[in-house]
Amino acid sequence: MVPTLAGRIQTRLFLLAVIGGLVTAALTPILPVDGPLGDRYQATFVVLAAVAVLGIGWELIYHFLMQWRWEKDWPTLFGLLTLVPEGIVVWLLATRDLVPGLPGPVPTEAFTIHFVLVWLAVWLVANGPMRVPFIHWRFRGGRLL
Amino acid sequence: MTLLDDSIHTRSAPADRPPLDRFDVWTDEMVDAAGIPLHDVPFVSVGGGMGSFVTVDYLRVAGGVPASDIRVLSNLSHPWQTYEHLTRVSQLPRQKRIRSDSASRPDNLWGFPSFAIQEAVARKSVKPLLQVLFEPVFADFYTPELDMVLKGIEREAHRIGYWDMLVQGEVRMVRRRAGGGYFTILENADGRTAFRSRDVHLAVGYAGLRFLPDMQAFRTKLNDFHHVVNGYEDHEHVYEVLRRRPGTVLVRGGGIVTSAVLERLITDRLKYGSQTQIVQLFRTYYDGRHGSHMWSRRPGRNGFAYQGFNYPKSAWGGQLKARMRRLEGSARAEVYDEIGGTTTAWRRHWQRNLAKARKGGWYHTVGGTIQDMRLDGDQMVARIQHAGGVNDLRVDYVIDCTGLDGDVSRHEVLKDLLQHSGATQNPLGRLDVERSFEVRGAGSGIGRVYATGAASFGGYFPGVDTFLGLQISAQEVMDDVARRGYCRRMGAGRSIAQWFKWANGRPV
Structure with a gap:
C-alpha cells in the first residue's frame, strides 16, 4: 500500500485499535510487571493510545519526508524502522510521567516487549493480510472511510 | 481535444457493406432482418487479453456474477497469449523477471499472498522476503518471474470458468441498441453473430x-x-x-x-x-535527477530515466492517484507530462x-x-x-x-465506437472515460460501455496499462455495475470467504 496522508492516519488508528488492541489484551497478563491486572491493563492501553495520538504527528512528518521521494512511496523497511524513534519518544514521555492516565511507573522491559510486539503485528498486517477483508484499501492510499 | 475527421458527420458506407453497418442505433428487428443470429447475455467483454481476464475475474469473484452472464469475445485462445508473445520477443522469456510489483497479482484480486511470499514458500528461501523488506533502498525492487505470473493466471482462469465464457472470433463493431444496451458483432467460421447485452467492456489493448x-x-x-x-x-x-x-x-x-x-x-x-x-x-x-520541482525529481544517469515500474508507485493508490482523480482537461494533461517520458x-x-x-x-x-x-x-x-x-x-x-x-483511431472496434456510438477522445487522444471507466457519451439506456487498459490512458487514473492498473480499473467497473444494481458488492466477510476459496483453489 502506498499511502496518502489521510490513509496513513486512518490505517494507523484502525490497526492500532484492532490489532494493537488484540495483542495488548493477550499480552498484558504475561508482561513482566507487578501490580493488579486492572492497573496493568490500564497502563498498556494508555501506552497504546499514546502511540496512536502521537502517531498522527509522526504521520505528518513521514508524509512530509515522503515528498522528496519521486515515487511518493513509503518502503516496507521504513514502516518497520520507524518503531525506533516512535518507541523512544513514547518511552521518554511515559517514564517522565508525561502521559496522562498511567497508574504508575512504566518498567522499560515490559514497555519494550509490549511496544515492539504491537508494532510488529501492526506492520505485518498492514503489509498483506489487511488487503484480504478490504479490497479498496490499498487503491485508496490506506483510507478506510 | 483531438478532433476526429469530418467523416463522422458526413459518413456514407461503401456499397458492398451490409446496410446495417450504416446505422448508429440498431433495433432488434433490424438485426433480425439482416439474418444475424442473436445471443443474449448481460455483460460482454471484448478483447480477451489480460484486460478482459482481470475484469471478468473481478466480476466473478467480487461481483458474484455467474459465468453464464458474461461472454468474452476474442480472437485469442487464452488471456495471456498476446502478453506472452510480446514479452518473449522483447527478450523476456518465462524464466525472466517482469517489471511488476510483488503484490500486483492479476490472478488474485487481494494481492495476498504476494508473489514474493509464494516464491519464498516454493523455493524454501527467505531471499524474496528480504528483498521486499529492503527494496528499493538497499535492494532492487522484487519482481516476479513471468512463468509464476502466467501459471497463476492459468489457474485462476480455470477457477472462474474463463473458457466457459470465451467465444472466439473477430469482433467487428459495437453498436447501441434502440431501447437500451448494445449489439456486439462477432465474426468467425460460423459467420456473424450478434451479442445483445446490457453492458460492453472493451479491453482491446494496443492497435499494433x-x-x-x-x-x-x-x-x-x-x-x-x-x-x-x-x-x-x-x-x-x-x-x-x-x-x-x-x-x-x-x-x-x-x-x-x-x-x-x-x-x-x-x-x-x-x-x-x-x-x-x-x-x-x-x-x-x-x-542526472530531472524534474521541475524539488518534490518531483526523477533519478537519471547515462541517458536513462530510472523508475521502479511504469509509473511512480503512488500512481496505483498513493497521492498521485488521488491527485489525478481530481484533475480535469489541461491540468490533468500537465501531470501526465510531468510523470511521462520513457x-x-x-x-x-x-x-x-x-x-x-x-x-x-x-x-x-x-x-x-x-x-x-x-x-x-x-x-x-x-x-x-x-x-x-x-x-x-x-x-x-x-x-x-x-x-x-496506442492510437485508438487505428483500432477497428474503437474507431467504429468513435464514429457511431458517441464516444470521444481525451486530451491525450485515447478514449474519454469517467472515473468508473465508463466511456463518456456512449451510454445506451440502462447500458454502459466501459473501456480499460491502454485505450483509456489519459483519464483520471494514469496506470491503466499495467497489471495493478487493470485491477484498479476492474474494481471501478465492478463498483459501477454494483451501484447500478447489476452485481453484488463485496464486504469484508465475503471477501475473506472468497479469499479462502482462492487459497484452496475452489471454484468461485
Missing part, C-alpha cells in the same frame, strides 16, 4: 507496433523488414547473425524493452564472445553489465534523433542529429524499442 516516421519510411520504401526491427516483434535473427559475425547494432529508446535488448546483446558478447558494437540512441538524454528500472546486474560494456569500449550512447536512413551495401547508414551536429553512423541493424501504438 509503433514505428517512428523515419523507421516506417525506411521499411515501406525499401520493403526491408530485416535490418530495421521493432523490439516488440520477433527479431531473433539479429542476435543469431551477430553471434556469427561482428556487427554494429543501433538500439533506439530508453525504456524497459531497451534494457532487456541491451542485456541480451551484452550477455551474448560476454558469454558467447560475439563482437557486437552497440550504439544506443536516446531521444531525450538524462544525465523510463527503465535500475537493476544492479544490468548496471554491472552496462559498466563492463562501457569500459570495454563496445557500448556507446548518444542523445538525438535519426534524420534519415538508407541502405549502403549490406549495411545501413543512419544520419543522426545530436547536440554536437550531424553524423552518419554505419550499422548492421536497428532495433527500435520505442513502443506500441
